[in-house]
Amino acid sequence: MRMRVWEFIKGLKAPIYFTSISPVLIGWSFSRFQISYIVPLLLLVTVSMQAGMNLAMDYFDHENSRPLRNEDTVYPLGSYFIEKLGVKPSSVRVSFILMLTVAVVTGLAVVYITRNLTLLYLGLTAVFLSLMYVVPPIKLGARGIGEVATFFSFGPFPVLGTILALGHQVTLVEILVSLSLGLLASSIRYLHHLPEDREDGFRMKHFRIIYPIMLITSSIMISVFGKLVIAAIIVFAVSLIHIAYLPRSSIKIARQTNYSVGLHFLFTMLVIISVALFL
Numbered sequence: 551m552r553m554r555v556w557e558f559i560k561g562l563k564a565p566i567y568f569t570s571i572s573p574v575l576i577g578w579s580f581s582r583f584q585i586s587y588i589v590p591l592l593l594l595v596t597v598s599m600q601a602g603m604n605l606a607m608d609y610f611d612h613e614n615s616r617p618l619r620n621e622d623t624v625y626p627l628g629s630y631f632i633e634k635l636g637v638k639p640s641s642v643r644v645s646f647i648l649m650l651t652v653a654v655v656t657g658l659a660v661v662y663i664t665r666n667l668t669l670l671y672l673g674l675t676a677v678f679l680s681l682m683y684v685v686p687p688i689k690l691g692a693r694g695i696g697e698v699a700t701f702f703s704f705g706p707f708p709v710l711g712t713i714l715a716l717g718h719q720v721t722l723v724e725i726l727v728s729l730s731l732g733l734l735a736s737s738i739r740y741l742h743h744l745p746e747d748r749e750d751g752f753r754m755k756h757f758r759i760i761y762p763i764m765l766i767t768s769s770i771m772i773s774v775f776g777k778l779v780i781a782a783i784i785v786f787a788v789s790l791i792h793i794a795y796l797p798r799s800s801i802k803i804a805r806q807t808n809y810s811v812g813l814h815f816l817f818t819m820l821v822i823i824s825v826a827l828f829l
Contacts, residue, residue: 561631563604565624566811569704569735570596572818576731577712579825580724588660588715595657595673596708599680602649606684608632609642616746625742625807653677664715676707696743697736705732723775723829727821730768734814737764742807745800754800761796765789768817777828781820788813 574592578584611629618628631637657673679699709728710720740753740761747753753760766789773782792809 570600573708599653605646701732704735733768
């Protein structure tokens with residue numbers, strides 16, 4: 551039973567769900583942790599949306615015969631549920647549709663409660679990008695530009711959406727923090743899916759330029775605010791250490807996803823603490 555639970559967690563890539571929770575927590579921190587039932591609803595929106603995307607990727611990876619790789623890690627590549635756990639493809643398809651439906655319905659409820667049409671526009675754009683990420687014929691994730699959808703859906707949209715849903719104004723500080731978070735989320739996606747790119751492709755050949763730029767830029771953008779500079783310095787230093795020890799093999803690079811997720815977690819905690827103490 552314990553093994554089945556662990557395999558289910560791996561199939562969901564559960565630790566990576568923090569990338570969905572993080573934007574809401576950061577947006578909430580800018581409201582001084584205002585007590586509101588809107589926050590749990592926003593968490594349900596973001597988590598169910600990511601669950602839907604992950605299950606959709608499982609389904610379409612199976613449909614496109616993508617091989618299962620790194621199945622011994624917490625972040626396997628390919629259709630772990632179908633290939634390893636024997637879940638029926640039709641069940642995975644129904645599950646991802648259900649999760650996306652939950653996200654959309656809950657999001658519409660938040661728009662209705664807050665009467666804020668900006669949230670509707672942000673939400674519809676996020677849903678559109680998420681669908682384009684996995685659904686044929688566009689499939690941004692399979693075309694080497696999946697980071698575009700990830701950047702907006704796990705950065706600016708949920709951070710700024712949370713602030714607006716709680717009735718607060720968005721300032722330059724919040725915008726730059728949300729952009730930094732989007733870059734870190736995109737870096738996780740880039741690192742994790744790099745083995746799916748061609749070894750002689752642009753993204754693989756220039757990996758040691760593209761990936762560091764994502765990480766370092768995220769630190770630089772928040773360093774312009776004096777009260778966030780300590781957080782920026784810590785994230786910058788940890789990023790340099792992480793980059794210095796990256797392996798050269800693409801499949802081994804994907805096995806470093808846990809470090810990238812850890813960096814994202816560190817960034818989130820430092821920003822929240824800095825906002826709570828200084829802003």
